[in-house]
Amino acid sequence: MTPLMLYDTYTRSLREFIPLHGSDVGIYTCGPTVYDYAHIGNLRTYLFEDLLVRALKMNGYRVRRVMNITDVGHLTSDSDTGEDKMEKGALRTGRSAWDIASFYTEAFRGDMRRLNILEPDVWTRATEHIPEQIDMIRCIEEKGFTYRTSDGIYFDTSRLPDYGYLARLDVEGLQAGTRVDVGEKRFPTDFALWKFSPPGQKRQMEWDSPWGVGFPGWHIECSAMSEKYLGPFFDIHCGGEDHIPVHHTNEIAQTEACYGTRLANFWMHGYFLQLGDAKMSKSSGEFLRVQTLIDQGYDPLAYRFFCLSAHYRAKLNFTWEGMDGAVTALSRLRSAAYELGEPGEVDPGFVDRFTGQVNDDLNLPRAVALVWELLRSDLPAPTRKATLLYFDQILGLDLAGWKPEEVSVPAEILALVDERQKARKEKRFADADAIRAQVTAAGFEIEDTPQGPRVKPKK
RNA sequence: GGCGACGUGGCCAAGUGGGAAGGCAAGGGUCUGCAAAACCCUGAUCACGGGUUCAAAUCCCGUCGUCGCCUCCA
Numbered sequence: 001m002t003p004l005m006l007y008d009t010y011t012r013s014l015r016e017f018i019p020l021h022g023s024d025v026g027i028y029t030c031g032p033t034v035y036d037y038a039h040i041g042n043l044r045t046y047l048f049e050d051l052l053v054r055a056l057k058m059n060g061y062r063v064r065r066v067m068n069i070t071d072v073g074h075l076t077s078d079s080d081t082g083e084d085k086m087e088k089g090a091l092r093t094g095r096s097a098w099d100i101a102s103f104y105t106e107a108f109r110g111d112m113r114r115l116n117i118l119e120p121d122v123w124t125r126a127t128e129h130i131p132e133q134i135d136m137i138r139c140i141e142e143k144g145f146t147y148r149t150s151d152g153i154y155f156d157t158s159r160l161p162d163y164g165y166l167a168r169l170d171v172e173g174l175q176a177g178t179r180v181d182v183g184e185k186r187f188p189t190d191f192a193l194w195k196f197s198p199p200g201q202k203r204q205m206e207w208d209s210p211w212g213v214g215f216p217g218w219h220i221e222c223s224a225m226s227e228k229y230l231g232p233f234f235d236i237h238c239g240g241e242d243h244i245p246v247h248h249t250n251e252i253a254q255t256e257a258c259y260g261t262r263l264a265n266f267w268m269h270g271y272f273l274q275l276g277d278a279k280m281s282k283s284s285g286e287f288l289r290v291q292t293l294i295d296q297g298y299d300p301l302a303y304r305f306f307c308l309s310a311h312y313r314a315k316l317n318f319t320w321e322g323m324d325g326a327v328t329a330l331s332r333l334r335s336a337a338y339e340l341g342e343p344g345e346v347d348p349g350f351v352d353r354f355t356g357q358v359n360d361d362l363n364l365p366r367a368v369a370l371v372w373e374l375l376r377s378d379l380p381a382p383t384r385k386a387t388l389l390y391f392d393q394i395l396g397l398d399l400a401g402w403k404p405e406e407v408s409v410p411a412e413i414l415a416l417v418d419e420r421q422k423a424r425k426e427k428r429f430a431d432a433d434a435i436r437a438q439v440t441a442a443g444f445e446i447e448d449t450p451q452g453p454r455v456k457p458k459k
Numbered sequence: 460g461g462c463g464a465c466g467u468g469g470c471c472a473a474g475u476g477g478g479a480a481g482g483c484a485a486g487g488g489u490c491u492g493c494a495a496a497a498c499c500c501u502g503a504u505c506a507c508g509g510g511u512u513c514a515a516a517u518c519c520c521g522u523c524g525u526c527g528c529c530u531c532c533a
Contacts, residue, residue: 031533033532039533041532041533042532042533044533045533048533167528168462169462169529170461170462188529239533240532240533241528242527242528242532242533243533245462245528246528246530246531246532271533272533273533274526274527305482306471309471309472310471310472310473311472314465314472314473315464315526315527316471316472318471319470319471321469321484322470322472322483324483325471325482325484326471326483327483328483328484329482329483332482335497336497363473365472365473365480365481366480366481368473369473369480369481369482372481432492432493433492433493436494445495446494446495447495447496448491448494448496449496
């Protein structure tokens with residue numbers, strides 16, 4: 001079998017993946033901040049991670065996937081000025097910050113299911129790991145990497161000689177070209193580990209700590225929770241490309257300070273979904289959710305298929321034309337799979353080639369091309385079916401479970417169809433066409449097959 | 460302003476030194492009384508201009524364009 005090669009952002013290179021511990025793989029995937037719905041751009045990254053998990057499993061590894069839920073509102077900026085999104089959401093809706101978090105957490109899990117993303121093995125909520133985060137901050141403090149300002153405890157990035165290596169940050173350049181108000185921070189790249197509750201203000205979410213009442217900084221939860229569930233150095237850490245320069249850079253800094261490791265052996269990042277040449281954003285432009293697609297009549301798995309057509313490490317431009325193309329392609333794939341009948345044995349040649357593409361840093365576009373080649377091949381139907389189902393372990397399109405929709409057609413329509421058949425048999429084609437026009441006008445379409453006419457609702 | 464990425468047929472998108480994958484759309488065809496569905500066939504001087512090389516979509520330089528990060532973000 002071809003070795004599994006994965007692109008590691010840390011080394012900026014393709015490396016052969018070898019687990020740290022036998023055939024067990026630990027993977028931590030940065031999850032959502034649950035102050036709003038996820039949009040389909042967010043979901044693209046979780047789709048990439050799902051493909052990764054499935055590929056690891058196909059390679060025979062036991063995978064433990066941990067995903068965090070950021071349910072505590074960090075500030076909208078690292079300086080002291082921003083608003084807290086959770087608390088703001090609470091004010092806006094009249095619900096508690098806790099209600100908002102649990103509401104959007106459930107919505108998120110629903111979206112994951114609808115895209116057939118495998119459930120993570122461990123969900124970790126930031127608010128359920130406050131002691132762990134405090135412990136880690138204390139550890140960082142003991143090693144001398146912190147300082148205190150009037151609003152919190154900060155990480156002193158100047159103490160780490162290779163701070164920013166993951167992102168190849170030009171630290172000098174950042175200092176010179178900084179556009180943010182540094183406030184009391186000593187250096188632009190320094191970041192909060194613990195924030196104090198504003199004086200005279202009671203937050204819904206706040207906790208006691210050795211430094212005073214407040215709440216954890218944004219980055220510490222991932223370092224603390226990944227250590228708890230996967231240890232201080234584990235196999236793979238994933239997230240969106242936007243996490244490279246700040247969030248993941250800071251996670252590494254914290255873990256290096258406390259444990260001396262770079263947290264994960266592989267750092268992998270999913271690239272953005274673009275919408276009309278702009279990234280999809282929670283704060284501007286169109287906000288497309290899975291539910292939006294459903295409301296417009298799209299099967300969520302068509303979006304999954306759409307994402308398979310691009311490599312995870314390249315931006316993907318979302319267009320409705322592209323989405324419609326995915327719908328058509330998926331629908332043909334499903335019908336073809338269904339008509340192949342019962343599976344037999346897989347074809348080893350196709351399986352090898354498929355594995356080769358998947359193991360080449362998850363080249364799903366190439367892997368999907370093999371699907372079409374397989375369907376067109378001369379192999380017996382049971383072989384093609386079995387091989388296709390094998391592919392679907394990665395593709396996740398639920399090809400085994402799909403059946404043509406059972407449609408109910410009103411009796412009067414069926415009567416018209418019969419009448420048309422009769423007319424056709426008697427070669428009264430003008431009559432037949434007139435009846436078909438009636439049926440079409442009623443919203444149904446007729447397909448004549450060797451087994452007789454088939455009626456279904458018009459799309 | 461600083462840093463970075465990208466620009467492949469109408470759309471989406473692989474390919475990163477030596478045959479321009481695949482899907483959708485379009486056109487043509489087979490089948491059909493006609494359609495529909497299905498199947499088959501057809502198409503790209505790889506943004507532009509230089510350079511390196513026996514050979515460049517692929518490497519180097521420049522130009523133009525688009526996007527991202529530097530502020531919460533997948």
